[in-house]
Amino acid sequence: MVEHPAYPVGLRLTGRRVVVVGGGQVAQRRLPALVAAGADVTLVSPSATPSVEAMADAGEIRWERRRFADGDLADAWYALVATADAEANARISAEAERFRVWCVRSDDATAATAWTPATGRSEGVTVAVLTTDTPDPRRSAAIRDAVVEGLRDGTLVAPQQRTRTPGVALVGGGPGDPDLITVRGRRLLAEADVVIADRLGPRDLLDELPPHVEVIDAAKIPYGRFMAQEAINNALIEHAKAGKAVVRLKGGDPYVFGRGMEELQALAEAGIACTVVPGISSSISVPGAAGIPVTHRGVAHEFTVVSGHVAPDDERSLVDWKSLAQLRGTLVILMGVDKIGAIARALVAHGKNPTTPVALVQEGTTASQRRVDATLGTVGEVVRTEAVKPPAVIVIGDVVTVNPRP
Numbered sequence: 001m002v003e004h005p006a007y008p009v010g011l012r013l014t015g016r017r018v019v020v021v022g023g024g025q026v027a028q029r030r031l032p033a034l035v036a037a038g039a040d041v042t043l044v045s046p047s048a049t050p051s052v053e054a055m056a057d058a059g060e061i062r063w064e065r066r067r068f069a070d071g072d073l074a075d076a077w078y079a080l081v082a083t084a085d086a087e088a089n090a091r092i093s094a095e096a097e098r099f100r101v102w103c104v105r106s107d108d109a110t111a112a113t114a115w116t117p118a119t120g121r122s123e124g125v126t127v128a129v130l131t132t133d134t135p136d137p138r139r140s141a142a143i144r145d146a147v148v149e150g151l152r153d154g155t156l157v158a159p160q161q162r163t164r165t166p167g168v169a170l171v172g173g174g175p176g177d178p179d180l181i182t183v184r185g186r187r188l189l190a191e192a193d194v195v196i197a198d199r200l201g202p203r204d205l206l207d208e209l210p211p212h213v214e215v216i217d218a219a220k221i222p223y224g225r226f227m228a229q230e231a232i233n234n235a236l237i238e239h240a241k242a243g244k245a246v247v248r249l250k251g252g253d254p255y256v257f258g259r260g261m262e263e264l265q266a267l268a269e270a271g272i273a274c275t276v277v278p279g280i281s282s283s284i285s286v287p288g289a290a291g292i293p294v295t296h297r298g299v300a301h302e303f304t305v306v307s308g309h310v311a312p313d314d315e316r317s318l319v320d321w322k323s324l325a326q327l328r329g330t331l332v333i334l335m336g337v338d339k340i341g342a343i344a345r346a347l348v349a350h351g352k353n354p355t356t357p358v359a360l361v362q363e364g365t366t367a368s369q370r371r372v373d374a375t376l377g378t379v380g381e382v383v384r385t386e387a388v389k390p391p392a393v394i395v396i397g398d399v400v401t402v403n404p405r406p
């Protein structure tokens with residue numbers, strides 16, 4: 001227990017001499033932050049870890065390969081003592097005291113004149129945590145993690161200083177599990193005044209939004225004489241023009257069968273700033289959640305993602321099913337539940353083996369996730385008998401069976 005709490009301060013070290021004694025793990029952990037702070041770092045140590053050595057090779061720090069010598073701290077502003085020898089550490093920190101250099105000791109915090117807080121950064125804020133009495137690095141780090149995570153994902157927002165990104169953010173929300181949205185997406189969601197959400201994606205996150213946030217179900221926007229998509233575009237434009245921070249929350253990634261570019265173009269035409277945040281697409285993550293890798297060494301060297309919303313013989317189809325039937329790799333079909341019978345028949349007619357494994361993964365990454373297995377020859381029937389419903393990702397290829405089903 002120390003008598004008084006430490007006095008927290010931010011050191012501005014740009015161009016100032018900092019001496020680090022000892023080139024082991026502690027130096028390896030601390031050096032990047034000192035370099036990032038612009039300090040003129042000299043490492044005094046006969047040896048160093050490969051990472052520390054690499055920093056010296058890259059010219060980020062000056063490394064003097066020798067033991068500490070009296071006078072090394074004479075011109076320093078700040079010192080970090082981290083040798084494996086406690087007696088040497090005591091001698092060096094005594095020199096720091098003589099020269100009035102603030103000094104951190106890795107072996108005995110209570111004997112040191114300075115402590116390193118657990119630090120983290122998020123969006124222009126540095127969080128530094130020190131415990132009040134005895135230094136407790138684990139506790140400091142745990143609190144730092146909680147605060148930084150809260151700032152990053154937007155769950156910790158000071159209401160008076162809520163930063164708002166004006167305009168519209170097209171946010172890819174991932175496949176459905178609320179943990180599978182990006183940190184940026186989550187933050188923008190926490191800053192939004194209006195959220196226009198699809199049926200797919202992390203709907204659970206909408207419940208967490210503060211009451212003043214207007215949540216609009218994209219499927220329920222009345223569209224009158226407009227197309228549904230036009231009505232969504234108009235709603236985005238209207239709310240953004242009213243000065244609101246608008247998030248268009250989409251399932252998966254906005255640019256994978258997500259009409260993200262149409263919305264971006266409509267906003268650009270209306271002169272509204274738009275930012276696009278990528279998301280984890282269901283095309284990869286939903287098979288993965290059901291234990292299916294879309295590629296596997298020695299099995300599939302490619303995967304192709306296809307929309308199955310129109311049948312192969314439909315004149316609107318832009319998919320070359322004949323060519324797809326020639327590929328050895330994995331075929332991932334989105335929006336294909338209704339047409340999978342016709343798609344399977346087309347692939348077999350163009351030469352694909354009817355025994356090729358198929359898996360349908362419904363509501364992937366959510367509590368209702370369900371996987372149904374079939375083959376190209378049986379899938380049309382299996383979809384009916386098993387009553388598979390959208391949304392489902394269909395995976396065709398040998399990757400389906402590389403992992404024995406749990």
Ligand SMILES: C[S@@+](CC[C@H](N)C(=O)[O-])C[C@H]1O[C@@H](n2cnc3c(N)ncnc32)[C@H](O)[C@@H]1O
Nearest residue numbers: 252253256258281282334335363364391392393
């Ligand atoms: C309009 S597309 C949007 C795809 C989305 N942009 C993406 O990157 O995942 C909708 C289709 O994605 C698939 N899908 C999206 N989320 C899914 C989920 N959680 N489980 C199964 N399929 C999903 C289904 O094939 C669904 O019909």
